[in-house]
Amino acid sequence: MDKEMKAEVEAILQRVEDTLETARHGLSDLLNPSRSRRNTGLRNLITFGRSVSFVIQNLRGVEGLNFDAWYQPHQDAMKADPLMRYFVDARNELEKQGRLSVATSAHVRSFSSSDMQKFGRPPVGAKAFFIGDHLGGSGWEVELADGTTEKYYVELPSSIGEVKQQFTNFPVAKAPELANHSVEELCTMYIAKLEELVNQAKNHFLEAQEPSKPAAKSRAHLKVVK
DSSP: OOHHHHHHHHHHHHHHHHHHHHHHHHHHHHHOTTOTTHHHHHHHHHHHHHHHHHHHGGGHHHHTHHHHHHHHHHHHHHHHOHHHHHHHHHHHHHHHHOOOOEEEEEEESOOSHHHHGGGOSOOTTEEEEEESOTTSOEEEEEEOTTSOEEEEEEOOOTTTEEEEEEETTOOTTTOGGGTTOOHHHHHHHHHHHHHHHHHHHHHHHTGGGSOOOOOOOOOOOOOOOO
């Protein structure tokens, strides 16, 4: 690989990595206990996660048939993978309808005055405690000085209950082993698959293309004949 071609490949793969990093930030926001950026995090993860494969395909303009030979098996595998296929459909639904097909369910095991003590002192202005809102969070409704109400989120102990968000349109018939997985779990698995794809692209188009060093010549040995 000549220097100019290598530089172009490196530039494309850097853009791939930048796109993947944005999707990772989306996952980080999704998993953040504060819940303040949960929805935007999920949207960014779905949008930029899908864009990773789009940016990878820019390598075709540099590598030509070499790219197609490498990418076709990966593309076929992604199409056959229910998880990868789902996030493609989720991106299309988000773009065309602006919708996230997510539902929240809550299972409360115990909730008494003694359980409330596990949360410590309520924040100033606390009016009521809620479990499992539309973001899948739990915490206090707090009345501010201007009369408006904001939510103060806390971590819900498993001894009290469990709140789970799931994709309502996930094709469980095609992937029954993923039927009970939460949004967070599926998104984490999705990002891991994208990371593996990107790593394989780097290995194939950069490391594998490095010219091999010529083998060192062995020194001649003198044979002494007595």
